[in-house]
Amino acid sequence: MHILLTRPLQALGVLALLLALGGSTQVVRSRGPRPAQGPIFPKGQRGPAANFTGTVWVTSLVADDSTFQCVTGNVVFEPGARSNWHRHPSGQILLVTDGSGYYQEKGQPKRILHKGDVIKALPGVEHWHGATPKQALTHVAIVPNTEKGVAVWLQPVTDQEYYSLK
Amino acid sequence: MHILLTRPLQALGVLALLLALGGSTQVVRSRGPRPAQGPIFPKGQRGPAANFTGTVWVTSLVADDSTFQCVTGNVVFEPGARSNWHRHPSGQILLVTDGSGYYQEKGQPKRILHKGDVIKALPGVEHWHGATPKQALTHVAIVPNTEKGVAVWLQPVTDQEYYSLK
Numbered sequence: 001m002h003i004l005l006t007r008p009l010q011a012l013g014v015l016a017l018l019l020a021l022g023g024s025t026q027v028v029r030s031r032g033p034r035p036a037q038g039p040i041f042p043k044g045q046r047g048p049a050a051n052f053t054g055t056v057w058v059t060s061l062v063a064d065d066s067t068f069q070c071v072t073g074n075v076v077f078e079p080g081a082r083s084n085w086h087r088h089p090s091g092q093i094l095l096v097t098d099g100s101g102y103y104q105e106k107g108q109p110k111r112i113l114h115k116g117d118v119i120k121a122l123p124g125v126e127h128w129h130g131a132t133p134k135q136a137l138t139h140v141a142i143v144p145n146t147e148k149g150v151a152v153w154l155q156p157v158t159d160q161e162y163y164s165l166k
Numbered sequence: 167m168h169i170l171l172t173r174p175l176q177a178l179g180v181l182a183l184l185l186a187l188g189g190s191t192q193v194v195r196s197r198g199p200r201p202a203q204g205p206i207f208p209k210g211q212r213g214p215a216a217n218f219t220g221t222v223w224v225t226s227l228v229a230d231d232s233t234f235q236c237v238t239g240n241v242v243f244e245p246g247a248r249s250n251w252h253r254h255p256s257g258q259i260l261l262v263t264d265g266s267g268y269y270q271e272k273g274q275p276k277r278i279l280h281k282g283d284v285i286k287a288l289p290g291v292e293h294w295h296g297a298t299p300k301q302a303l304t305h306v307a308i309v310p311n312t313e314k315g316v317a318v319w320l321q322p323v324t325d326q327e328y329y330s331l332k
Contacts, residue, residue: 008308025219036264037203040261040262040263040264040281040282041282042282052225061259061261061284062259062284067257067288067289068256068257068259068286068310068311069310069311070236070259070308070310070311072259072261072284072308088232091234093227093231093234093236093238095206095227095230095238095306096206097206097263098202098206115202115206116206116207116208118227118228118238120228120234122233123233131218138307142236142238142308144234144235144236144311145234145235145310145311148288
């Protein structure tokens with residue numbers, strides 16, 4: 001509004017750009033029809049080795065911004081792959097969309113994840129997630145209220161931790 | 167913490183309950199393995215006729231709470247079904263997981279939605295979404311920052327609006 005009041009010509013330019021973009025919607029990703037039976041989202045980029053063990057693919061669906069403050073991404077863990085231990089200052093929601101995997105909080109037994117499961121990791125709770133040794137895991141990950149921070153990355157999940165029956 | 171300081175016996179009870187529940191994770195939904203090719207989430211309940219035209223199924227994945235302030239749900243629109251016009255004070259993220267449908271903002275042409283599309287409806291922008299006349303649409307809907315409100319429901323989308331080429 002500051003621009004609208006003080007710089008009318010620039011404001012007209014911004015308005016024209018908005019109209020050219022088709023209004024205020026932000027279509028973050030639109031690629032036309034995808035095969036009915038294939039993955040919902042593309043694999044994206046390799047997750048950084050500093051934060052993951054094994055092969056992990058990460059696709060950003062909604063980047064961090066000051067309007068939504070809600071980072072959303074798709075993550076594919078190939079069999080045996082997992083995140084490092086980490087925590088989210090404002091918590092994290094996981095929606096399991098395919099495969100099976102593990103979710104574990106510090107000091108707690110591993111939980112087995114299946115397609116359709118929903119996990120809420122509470123703010124600040126140290127945890128990891130990943131595939132089972134023989135099956136891939138795909139989940140959507142949502143971090144709300146990112147004004148508090150997105151993630152604090154910690155040490156890798158050791159093979160002993162990963163293969164433990166607990 | 168107030169309880170811990172003043173009511174130790176009750177606090178022990180709460181602690182025991184938390185331990186029995188397996189710690190601080192909130193597994194909102196876990197139902198064991200689901201068929202690899204079927205829908206990710208169950209259909210849930212019929213969406214209220216006051217807010218929708220046609221047959222719509224809504225499953226709550228994450229209810230509103232003061233920790234996440236991020237309502238998440240799965241919505242299935244059967245062919246021809248659509249939401250009323252509505253707006254979200256803090257905006258909405260749609261993740262299209264199956265089928266095809268429409269998304270339209272007031273005064274803008276309809277956009278066709280496909281599996282894998284991501285839409286960000288900006289705060290306060292009047293819009294509707296739904297299936298195409300011949301194909302169902304399934305999407306995850308995320309409303310962040312619900313302290314500002316979740317949704318303001320408006321008038322139905324008329325057949326004229328729905329079947330318009332614009």
